[in-house]
Amino acid sequence: MADATDRPGSLREESDRRGWWAVLGRFAAALLVLAVIYVGAAFYFKDRPAAGVSVAGVDIGSLTEDEARAELEREFASRTTEPLLLELEADGAQGEPAEPVEVDVVPQDAGLSLDLDRTLRGVTGLSFNPARMWDHVAGADRDLPLYGAVDREALQTELDRVAQDYDSEPVEGEISLTADGVEVVDARDGRTVDVAGTADAVGQAWEDQVWDDEGGSDEQRTVAGVATGQRPELTAQEIDRFTEEDLDPALDAPVMVRASRGEGDNEETARAELARRDLLQLLRVQQDGGGLSLGIDEEATLARIRQDLGRLERGPRDATVRLEGSEVEVVGSRVGYALTEDGLVDAVREALPAQGEDRTVQASVETIEPEIPTSVSEDWSFSEMASFSSTFPTGASNEARTANLRAGVANVNGTVVMPGRQFSLGAALGDITAANGYVEAPVIVDGRLVMGRGGGLSQISTVVFNASWFAGVQLDAHTPHSFYISRYPAGREATLAIPSIDNLWTNDTDTPVVVQTWISGDEIVMRLLGDRQYTVETVDGERRDFTTGERREDDRADCVPQSAAQGFTIRNTRILRSDGEEVGRDDFTTTYDAADEIVCTNPEAGS
Secondary structure (H helix, E strand, C coil): CHHHHHHHHHHHHHHHHHHHHHHHHHHHHHHHHHHHHHHHHHHHCCCCCCCCECCCCEEECCCCCCHHHHHHHHHHHHCCCCEEEEEEEEEEEEECCCCCCCEEEEEEHHHHHHEEHHEEECCCCCCCCCHHHHHHHHCCCCEECCCCEEHHHHHHHHHHHHHHHHCCEEEEEEEEEEEEEEEEEEEECCECCHHHHHHHHHHHHHHHCCCCCCCCCHHCEEEEEEEEEECCCCCCHHHHHHHHHHHHHHHHEEEEEEEEEECCCCCEEEEEEECCCHHHHEEEEEEEEEEEEEEECCCHHHHHHHHHHHCCCCCCCCCCEECCCEEEEECCCCEEEEEHHHHHHHHHHHCCCCHHHHHHHEECCCEECCCCCCCHHHHHCCEEEEEEEEECCCHHHHHHHHHHHHHHHHHHCCCCEEECCCCEHHHHHHCCHHHHCCCCEEEEEEEEEEEEEHHHHHHHHHHHHHHHHHHEEEECCCCCEEECCCCCCCCCCCCCCCEECEEEEEEECCCCCEEEEEECCCCEEEEEECCCCCCCEEEEEEEEEEEEEEEEEEECCCCCCCCCCCCCEEEEEEEEEEEEEEEEEEEEEEEEEEEEEECCCCCCCCC
């Protein structure tokens, strides 16, 4: 009985358990079916944007990813072929932006492309997100931005090309003055593309810009690049300022410079007008860094003023003497006049910005007193200090030599040697040229006679030396001949070879010395006129240490015959006395070479 009672209840419980499992099984099966459907839908939609999705206004909803890409590439193909407008704006000369420059940049040439992977990220691809699945079921209202991709290397290359056309060095301004006027070279700013900075700007704009047509495509497709300006040191603004403030006023009208000398009836006046053409040559544009100033050429300005005022100037003339026939006449002194240079150019400079009468400058002329006034000449007295004469050879064979003597005497006669000054025979003779009357005649070279211009002038040198010897003046320089010539005093004679050998003496008296010389027959006569200070005593020593030359034959056509002469040594002494007392002496020892006898064997010699 007990078994019968227990079995029905157990059956019901087992039946209940089976029912729940069935329910659970069906539910699980339903869930599995839904999951399979959900996953299948996710896989189905993974390559498709949801309905209602667009990119920059282009509908790509419900298209496959490949279809969406194709649609976007077709719709936005022009984005990579139509140029971007790159705007470059560098700082100008005053730090303000200069006129912008616009440059076309074709995106595909600059490494700019469409980044469709980034653009479609989040709307394609496998996703189990319910919200995204719901978008596929119910549709979505989403407009996605169109992103771009940047190839930095290609972009850099394209911007380097842009820089080649855009970049420029600054042009320095320049202003100069010429005889024709004012010449100006306009300054120009330089500019440089900052390639790296511009690449960043273009890259960011291309990658992040929402490339839709809102606001107009032109505005959307303009990118501001990065450029810097280089300012020239001398700007156009400084040139304009300098021209207006300094140069134009300076050239506006002539500058007058007036001067006078003397007084009363003896007053003389002169003026110099520095016209525009003069000022253009005298003024100087000076640049210091970026600034300009106006200068003036002082030396040239003084020279220009002297062209007109120079007639007021003259040098002072010392009292002197001159030989009139055989008499010495005093020539009185005369004051000189000189333009006062100190401050004159400064005064001209100060007149440049002025107008009217203020552009007139008054120059000063100073009086210059002579070093030797006429009053000093009152103490001068003239008498013969010394005289000396020397006979010269004459005849046809000596005509050239005699011509040189006559020319030399004419040039030396009347020479005045002021107190403290030195006499130079070379200076008194003048240049030994044909223009001064000198011709070819025998001269001694290396111990023998040869032809040379001015031959024979050594006889005048001998006369000068002896006249100065006996006049008691200071003897400075003389050179004896290399071999002795019998017509001269042994040891008291002098040769001449300008410019290497001169005959010099100094007037050490307080009175001018006048040289008077002439030719009388076959003699050169010389007198020194002045105030002799000393009595002169001469001691001529004995000849000693004799030498003898040789006989030599010369077959050259230019041979000059020469007589033999002994060589020897001699000492000559000049003693200066004042009131009988010795106050000085000069000793000269001269050694002469022996002269060879030269016999000319060429028939044409001497012709």
